[in-house]
Amino acid sequence: MRRKVLSVLVGIILLIALAGCGSKSQEDVIKALDEKMDEITSYQAEAKMTFQTGSKPQVYNVEIWYKHPAYYRVSLKNADKEQSQMILRNDEGVFVFTPALNKSFRFQSDWPKNSSQAYLYESLVKDILSDSKAKFKATKNHYVFETKTNYPNSNVVPTQEITLNKKDLSPVSVKVMDTDRKALLTVQFSKVEFNKKFDDDAFDTSKNMTGARLEVPTMAEAKDKAMEVMYPVQLPEGVKQIDEKEVASENGKRVIMTFGGEKTFTLVQEKAKVLPATSTPMLVNGEPVDLGFAIGTLTDKTLTWSYKGVDFTIASDDLTPEEMVMVARSVQGKAIK
Numbered sequence: 510m511r512r513k514v515l516s517v518l519v520g521i522i523l524l525i526a527l528a529g530c531g532s533k534s535q536e537d538v539i540k541a542l543d544e545k546m547d548e549i550t551s552y553q554a555e556a557k558m559t560f561q562t563g564s565k566p567q568v569y570n571v572e573i574w575y576k577h578p579a580y581y582r583v584s585l586k587n588a589d590k591e592q593s594q595m596i597l598r599n600d601e602g603v604f605v606f607t608p609a610l611n612k613s614f615r616f617q618s619d620w621p622k623n624s625s626q627a628y629l630y631e632s633l634v635k636d637i638l639s640d641s642k643a644k645f646k647a648t649k650n651h652y653v654f655e656t657k658t659n660y661p662n663s664n665v666v667p668t669q670e671i672t673l674n675k676k677d678l679s680p681v682s683v684k685v686m687d688t689d690r691k692a693l694l695t696v697q698f699s700k701v702e703f704n705k706k707f708d709d710d711a712f713d714t715s716k717n718m719t720g721a722r723l724e725v726p727t728m729a730e731a732k733d734k735a736m737e738v739m740y741p742v743q744l745p746e747g748v749k750q751i752d753e754k755e756v757a758s759e760n761g762k763r764v765i766m767t768f769g770g771e772k773t774f775t776l777v778q779e780k781a782k783v784l785p786a787t788s789t790p791m792l793v794n795g796e797p798v799d800l801g802f803a804i805g806t807l808t809d810k811t812l813t814w815s816y817k818g819v820d821f822t823i824a825s826d827d828l829t830p831e832e833m834v835m836v837a838r839s840v841q842g843k844a845i846k
Contacts, residue, residue: 535643552702560801581629582712602615610818612788644656651673653672654670665831668690736780738764776821777822778822795811800838
């Protein structure tokens with residue numbers, strides 16, 4: 510009997526030892542990620558992206574195409590097709606399409622290298638590899654890293670939790686968290702295919718502009734439709750709204766809000782104009798910035814974007830780019846009482 514018990518105990522110890530041999534250390538996983546990036550020539554991924562930065566969650570379905578060395582096609586769609594947008598990078602530059610308005614912008618930009626991108630695999634791996642203080646844990650099926658972020662407003666969302674599949678190191682989920690560890694952005698990947706074969710013209714500008722317009726109907730002109738005026742629900746410390754006025758514009762009305770205190774800025778919103786389908790991409794000086802519900806254009810003193818058929822502009826000599834992004838992401842609510 511004693512010999513039988515001893516045999517069972519030895520078996521259990523052996524199983525534990527074997528299980529231990531199957532788990533990798535943080536250094537092992539980091540090395541494997543570095544090697545995987547050298548092997549990847551392309552990928553296609555699908556994900557659901559949820560933002561909690563406004564009065565209610567904004568949910569997007571995201572499709573990502575990547576081809577080495579620097580071709581990207583990111584399609585963002587939500588239930589409201591007016592908010593569908595596409596980011597395209599090829600040899601001609603970086604483009605942002607808003608098909609419902611026939612709007613297209615071309616940037617001379619380093620995107621996506623200039624900041625973290627929660628839905629781009631190589632950006633996540635770069636954040637893991639570059640953070641020497643990253644936290645790590647292994648579960649039954651996943652490797653989980655907690656790293657610092659590299660966002661324009663990284664002081665607002667300083668950390669992210671990146672979960673990878675143990676089998677092939679593909680992304681499973683990402684949580685971008687604020688200073689209270691509340692997830693303001695989550696990405697849940699549903700499909701990832703590495704070394705995907707794309708058509709030669711998959712990243713062609715004209716083809717993608719035409720395809721986006723065919724998929725999303727152009728928004729009808731609605732000058733008589735009431736424009737819902739929206740307000741920022743998050744302001745820099747010591748800043749409050751001090752004025753609001755409405756003036757007539759070509760498309761109906763323009764609302765101008767002035768904010769003051771320790772810093773000043775102006776928020777302008779007016780009904781967006783639908784451009785002709787033949788419009789060529791407009792070259793802009795600035796950087797594309799992901800606001801969650803829209804892709805905006807950020808310069809040193811302005812941030813512009815379109816949302817639900819309305820054009821928004823923040824202009825300020827005082828706000829930092831990080832503060833402009835913070836305010837813009839919160840422009841989804843009613844007036845603060």
